[in-house]
Amino acid sequence: xxxxxxxxxxxxxxxxxxxxxxxxxxxxxxxxxxxxxxxxxxxxxxxxxxxxxxxxxxxxxxxxxxxxxxxxxxxxxxxxxxxxxxxxxxxxxxxxxxxxxxxxxxxxxxxxxxxxxxxxxxxxxxxxxxxxxxxxxxxxxxxxxxxxxxxxxxxxxxxxxxxxxxxxxxxxxxxxxxxxxxxxxxxxxxxxxxxxxxxxxxxxxxxxxxxxxxxxxxxxxxxxxxxxxxxxxxxxxxxxxxxxxxxxxxxxxxxxxxxxxxxxxxxxxxxxxxxxxxxxxxxxxxxxxxxxxxxxxxxxxxxxxxxxxxxxxxxxxxxxxxxxxxxxxxxxxxxxxxxxxxxxxxxxxxxxxxxxxxxxxxxxxxxxxxxxxxxxxxxxxxxxxxxxxxxxxxxxxxxxxxxxxxxxxxxxxxxxxxxxxxxxxxxxxxxxxxxxxxxxxxxxxxxxxxxxxxxxxxxxxxxxxxxxxxxxxxxxxxxxxxxxxxxxxxxxxxxxxxxxxxxxxxxxxxxxxxxxxxxxxxxxxxxxxxxxxxxxxxxxxxxxxxxxxxxxxxxxxxxxxxxxxxxxxxxxxxxxxxxxxxxxxxxxxxxxxxxxxxxxxxxxxxxxxxxxxxxxxxxxxxxxxxxxxxxxxxxxxxxxxxxxxxxxxxxxxxxxxxxxxxxxxxxxxxxxxxxxxxxxxxxxxxxxxxxxxxxxxxxxxxxxxxxxxxxxxxxxxxxxxxxxxxxxxxxxxxxxxxxxxxxxxxxxxxxxxxxxxxxxxxxxxxxxxxxxxxxxxxxxxxxxxxxxxxxxxxxxxxxxxxxxxxxxxxxxxxxxxxxxxxxxxxxxxxxxxxxxxxxxxxxxxxxxxxxxxxxxxxxxxxxxxxxxxxxxxxxxxxxxxxxxxxxxxxxxxxxxxxxxxxxxxxxxxx
Numbered sequence: 001x002x003x004x005x006x007x008x009x010x011x012x013x014x015x016x017x018x019x020x021x022x023x024x025x026x027x028x029x030x031x032x033x034x035x036x037x038x039x040x041x042x043x044x045x046x047x048x049x050x051x052x053x054x055x056x057x058x059x060x061x062x063x064x065x066x067x068x069x070x071x072x073x074x075x076x077x078x079x080x081x082x083x084x085x086x087x088x089x090x091x092x093x094x095x096x097x098x099x100x101x102x103x104x105x106x107x108x109x110x111x112x113x114x115x116x117x118x119x120x121x122x123x124x125x126x127x128x129x130x131x132x133x134x135x136x137x138x139x140x141x142x143x144x145x146x147x148x149x150x151x152x153x154x155x156x157x158x159x160x161x162x163x164x165x166x167x168x169x170x171x172x173x174x175x176x177x178x179x180x181x182x183x184x185x186x187x188x189x190x191x192x193x194x195x196x197x198x199x200x201x202x203x204x205x206x207x208x209x210x211x212x213x214x215x216x217x218x219x220x221x222x223x224x225x226x227x228x229x230x231x232x233x234x235x236x237x238x239x240x241x242x243x244x245x246x247x248x249x250x251x252x253x254x255x256x257x258x259x260x261x262x263x264x265x266x267x268x269x270x271x272x273x274x275x276x277x278x279x280x281x282x283x284x285x286x287x288x289x290x291x292x293x294x295x296x297x298x299x300x301x302x303x304x305x306x307x308x309x310x311x312x313x314x315x316x317x318x319x320x321x322x323x324x325x326x327x328x329x330x331x332x333x334x335x336x337x338x339x340x341x342x343x344x345x346x347x348x349x350x351x352x353x354x355x356x357x358x359x360x361x362x363x364x365x366x367x368x369x370x371x372x373x374x375x376x377x378x379x380x381x382x383x384x385x386x387x388x389x390x391x392x393x394x395x396x397x398x399x400x401x402x403x404x405x406x407x408x409x410x411x412x413x414x415x416x417x418x419x420x421x422x423x424x425x426x427x428x429x430x431x432x433x434x435x436x437x438x439x440x441x442x443x444x445x446x447x448x449x450x451x452x453x454x455x456x457x458x459x460x461x462x463x464x465x466x467x468x469x470x471x472x473x474x475x476x477x478x479x480x481x482x483x484x485x486x487x488x489x490x491x492x493x494x495x496x497x498x499x500x501x502x503x504x505x506x507x508x509x510x511x512x513x514x515x516x517x518x519x520x521x522x523x524x525x526x527x528x529x530x531x532x533x534x535x536x537x538x539x540x541x542x543x544x545x546x547x548x549x550x551x552x553x554x555x556x557x558x559x560x561x562x563x564x565x566x567x568x569x570x571x572x573x574x575x576x577x578x579x580x581x582x583x584x585x586x587x588x589x590x591x592x593x594x595x596x597x598x599x600x601x602x603x604x605x606x607x608x609x610x611x612x613x614x615x616x617x618x619x620x621x622x623x624x625x626x627x628x629x630x631x632x633x634x635x636x637x638x639x640x641x642x643x644x645x646x647x648x649x650x651x652x653x654x655x656x657x658x659x660x661x662x663x664x665x666x667x668x669x670x671x672x673x674x675x676x677x678x679x680x681x682x683x684x685x686x687x688x689x690x691x692x693x694x695x696x697x698x699x700x701x702x703x704x705x706x707x708x709x710x711x712x713x714x715x716x717x718x719x720x721x722x723x724x725x726x727x728x729x730x731x732x733x734x735x736x737x738x739x740x741x742x743x744x745x746x747x748x749x750x751x752x753x754x755x756x757x758x759x760x761x762x763x764x765x766x767x768x769x770x771x772x773x774x775x776x777x778x779x780x781x782x783x784x785x786x787x788x789x790x791x792x793x794x795x796x797x798x799x800x801x802x803x804x805x806x807x808x809x810x811x812x813x814x815x816x817x818x819x820x821x822x823x824x825x826x827x828x829x830x831x832x833x834x835x836x837x838x839x840x841x842x843x844x845x846x847x848x849x850x851x852x853x854x855x856x857x858x859x860x861x862x863x864x865x866x867x868x869x870x871x872x873x874x875x876x877x878x879x880x881x882x883x884x885x886x887x888x889x890x891x892x893x894x895x896x897x898x899x900x901x902x903x904x905x906x907x908x909x910x
Contacts, residue, residue: 011119012097015106015128016050019099020514021448028054029435030100030167036093036289038062039115040083041073047114052080053509055436056099059084059163060114061156063092064348064364067423068115071379071408077426079406080506082433084160084351085425086307087364090295092154094190094309095288098143100170105131107139109188109288109311111272118271125272125287125319127186127311136171136178139311142188144171146309153192153301157351157362158396159428186313189286196290196310197297203230205277209320211237211264212273212291217337219249221294226253229277234259237320238332239266247332254329261332263325274319285316346420347371352409353428359387359403361425363411366393372412373399379408379424405429436510443474443511443615450515454625455573455632461586468593468622472614501667508617519624520617521671522720572631572725580634584641587629590622591645594652616668619652623675627721630682633729642731643695646683647702650676654706670717676706677713678721681733681741689753690791703753710745713738754791770881771889774804781805781812782825786846794818798878803890813890815875816842820858822872824890825851830861831869 012033019028031051033043038060051058060077064085077083086092095113099106110126112118129139147168151161189199208231215236216222226234234254238245240263250261264270273292276285288310290296299305348364361373370389377383390397390411403409404427411422445467453460508517575583594614613619626642626649635642653676680702687699715738723732744752751772755765763776765788772792778784781804788802794817805811815822821842823832828851835856836842845854862869868876868883876883 011112011124011126012108012114013047013050013119015097015099015108016047016054017514019101019106020050020054021450023447025446026101026104028056028099028101030098030170031056031058032096032098032164032167033058033060033114034062034094034096035113035115035118036063036091036095037066037068037113037115037118038083039068039113040077041069041075042116042119043114044074044076046119048076048081049506049509050514051099052436053506053514057433057435058082059160061086061160061164062114063087064155064350064423065091071376071424071426074379074408074426075406077406078352078428079432082160082163082428083426084157084163084428085348085364085423086160087155087348087350088153088301088307089304090299090301090306093289093296093306096143096309098167100167103132103134105129105136105140105171105174107143109139109143109309111287111289117269122269122271125274127287127313134174134178136175137185139186139188140171141175144168144175146188146190146192147171149192150307154307155348155350155364157353159353159430160351186311189288189310189312191290191296191299191305191308192301195298195300195305196286196308197224197228200228200275200286200312201284202228203277205229205231205279206233207231207278208234209237209276209318210234210274210292211270211320212293213239213243213269213271214291214293215243215245215250216291216293217244217246217249217335218294219246219253221292221297222250222253224294224298225275225292229275231277232258235262235320235326236260237262237264237270237324239264239270240333241336242266242269244337245332246335246337247329248335250332251329257328259329260326261329262320263327264321265324272319276316276319282314283316283318284312284314285319286310286312287319347411347413347422349409349411349422349425351425351428352403353430354403354405355430357400357402358398359401359427360396360398361390361409361411362396363390364395366395367413368392369413373397374410374412375401375403375427376408376410377404384410403427405432443471445471445512445516445618448513448515450513451519451625451628452573455575455583455628458582458586461583461590465586465589465593468590468614468618471618472593472595472612475612475615504668511615512617512621516621517617520620522718572723572727572730573628574727575629575632575634583629583634584639587626587634588641588645590625591649591652594619594622594649613652616672619649620672620675623649623653623679624721627678627682627723630731631723631725631727633725633727633731635729635731637729640695643683643698646679647698650679650683650702650706653679654709670712670714673709673711674713674715674717675721677710677715677738677742677745678718678733680706680710681737682731684741685731685733685737688757690757707745710742713742713745715739715742751788751792754788769889770879771801771803771886774802776804776806778804778806779810780849781810782846782849782851783843785812785814785823786842786844789814789816789821790841790843799875801875801879801881801886811890814842815872817871817875820871821845822869822875823851824864829864831864831872832861833858833869833871 016031028051033047040060043060048058048060058081060081061084064087095110095118097106097108107129108126110124112122112124112126118124129137131137131140145168147164150164189196208225208229210225215238222236236250236254236259238261272287273290274285274287276283288308290306290308290310295306296308301307347367350362350364352359352361354360363371367390370392372389373387374384375387376385387401388399406429407427408424409427410424413420445464447460447463447467449460449464454464505517505521508520512520626645630642653672683699683702687693687695689696689700689703691700715735718738719735721733722735722738725732740756744756751765751767758765758774758776761776763774763778765772765774767773772788774784774788776784784804784806785802788804789800792800792802794800799815799817801813801815803811803813811826813824819835819837821834821836823834824830825832832851834845834854835858836845837856845856864887873883876886
């Protein structure tokens with residue numbers, strides 16, 4: 001089956017996303033992206049991870065003179081994909097995206113460069129071909145012919161040329177083997193040896209419509225178009241401020257009254273290029289990369305023109321909008337053509353490759369003097385090291401240095417006392433960039449879930465639960481196998497830390513999909529605007545400048561900055577009230593699916609008896625989903641069932657990191673710790689970690705288990721989980737909350753939790769020389785001192801000593817060893833000794849605040865003048881605190897902040 005269509009398509013990124021979401025899980029074997037201007041950091045963010053995670057060998061080729069990036073921002077070129085330059089006398093200008101799978105194929109030919117502007121901001125025109133079930137199409141045969149011939153006319157590195165010819169062979173073989181299909185329909189046109197205009201059927205035609213963002217400033221292209229098609233009426237579309245044109249040249253090319261100029265709206269830049277003509281009731285069109293210029297339409301590549309690619313189609317819908325003022329050429333004002341500044345020519349480096357322990361570089365042409373070659377690990381200033389020189393007149397040269405895959409390479413020559421540098425290329429490693437192996441039974445979800453899908457489709461939510469359980473069982477089976485090996489490939493030892501992290505993320509995408517990987521690790525893709533359902537691609541915002549050798553200009557209006565500022569922001573889902581109960585249940589089921597259920601005997605899934613858990617990326621993704629559902633206000637105000645869910649989630653997160661059957665990376669632990677910190681912060685809201693209430697106990701139990709992980713967290717690692725929500729009943733965390741909990745976890749003070757609790761009440765608590773001091777605006781210090789000694793607990797030897805001082809200077813002192821409590825309640829100067837047996841605690845005994853009503857008094861109160869009770873003497877001796885010093889501290893209060901070893905919580909009120 002094959003189909004040429006335009007619906008549901010916004011850019012080649014759409015094709016990639018649709019591929020990874022295929023239900024048949026068909027692998028992608030090849031991905032090719034061609035363009036004039038190429039933005040590698042953009043592609044590495046939004047497209048290349050999808051292609052590589054699907055298994056594809058990937059190549060990106062652009063014009064040698066154009067690149068919208070700083071080399072230091074490029075991370076994966078040469079290591080994960082082939083990046084090469086192409087050079088010809090004109091501009092290398094085709095725009096192509098090709099995806100080849102085991103039995104399916106996708107092809108997009110159009111006007112959009114592989115940049116944010118071309119794939120998501122400008123209004124572009126694309127022709128999209130889809131084939132399934134080993135079918136083919138004449139467009140693919142045309143593309144194969146063009147790829148085979150392209151390196152004979154356009155300069156490129158030998159390995160880039162070999163790559164394109166290999167793709168041509170695959171397409172040809174598939175076309176030959178496919179069932180015979182219709183030969184009519186859209187066809188691919190190129191200008192390698194013959195100008196595009198000469199390949200159009202000659203006129204006359206009834207009407208001609210034309211548009212491109214750049215119109216030849218000489219007017220010659222328009223004249224040749226009119227001469228070829230001989231239209232009775234001509235309408236040229238222009239965007240007055242953004243199109244590049246010369247009014248006088250247009251008037252000379254369109255002299256008679258049958259021509260008109262349509263002023264198009266400038267909501268966004270129209271970068272799509274077309275000629276369309278009507279003969280009777282039938283419309284025909286030429287769309288693709290060529291502008292309305294002589295270099296694009298009237299000259300072949302071999303004779304100095306651009307390298308262009310276009311689609312010739314019949315029975316098309318109108319492409320030129322009918323809205324906008326229609327004026328005569330005589331009314332067209334001025335000129336918008338910008339002058340082009342040129343300087344001395346630098347050498348053109350087409351690529352670099354490492355094979356067989358040697359580094360090979362390719363220049364577009366030999367240079368009359370030796371060309372210096374330098375290398376940098378990342379392209380940053382000051383990091384360049386000279387490798388050697390390419391001899392005079394040599395195009396391809398090999399150095400004995402093998403070169404690190406992905407290293408930046410540039411060529412340099414001296415001219416007039418200045419040093420001219422070529423655009424940077426990246427060392428290509430065929431081994432690193434090869435097709436990803438089929439990992440067979442490697443753990444992965446069966447479906448490519450998306451967050452919106454899980455929040456709107458109950459069937460997807462159900463499948464997700466089953467998929468988690470299946471993955472967990474897979475882990476259990478593999479873990480139980482004798483002599484098991486790691487199921488996923490490891491990163492090569494020569495790669496840098498960033499590379500290993502990127503490789504880890506790609507393995508996670510293979511396991512759980514792109515969308516859930518974004519949730520798990522905050523590596524969100526740029527959320528490109530999607531076009532409305534229409535025949536041709538129409539984007540939502542406008543993009544940045546992209547000038548094409550006097551031909552292609554993409555300008556960004558003011559409103560684009562605001563539109564781009566919202567890209568990638570986390571969104572809180574809207575869950576209708578009638579569906580919230582179901583999603584509360586799904587949350588519970590997702591969390592429970594993370595851990596293996598124990599049988600009656602407590603046996604686990606694993607034959608070895610070890611607990612089997614879902615892979616760590618799945619656990620982190622479920623944590624992100626839970627945070628979003630809490631922010632969505634799914635739980636009612638009096639429904640605290642989410643607390644048990646979060647406690648179970650923390651158990652799954654905190655016990656065990658990555659298992660040996662899943663990908664791992666050292667940086668994962670910091671992300672895991674930080675996610676645990678967010679979940680714990682949610683659980684600690686509206687409770688005290690030292691309280692005795694039902695929710696306090698749940699939080700305290702989780703806190704005891706995960707405090708050490710929270711201490712290793714960084715709030716900056718989980719900003720994606722600090723969601724803004726205006727939903728009723730929403731529960732979210734703020735950065736300050738997370739940071740406060742991390743500080744609490746890192747505080748070695750045994751009273752840190754109590755300090756945090758008292759600080760929230762406006763009290764201060766500090767420790768100096770073995771005694772805790774509490775100050776606050778409370779009236780009766782007795783319940784406070786009872787609470788403090790209970791929460792602090794008695795040490796193994798000696799006791800805990802606490803004095804609480806309230807308003808008007810009233811204070812109480814207690815010494816507690818776990819069974820006996822010695823109390824002085826000022827202004828009375830007597831010692832009282834109480835026995836406190838479980839389940840009673842000093843807090844419960846002293847809660848009433850009446851010293852005379854406290855049970856468990858041992859003997860009679862001892863006057864201060866009679867010396868310390870025996871119990872107090874023993875506790876003081878065990879901690880080395882002399883009794884006179886204690887009395888001196890109790891009755892000669894130090895000034896505020898003067899106590900040694902001040903252990904107050906940061907920012908605590910006094």
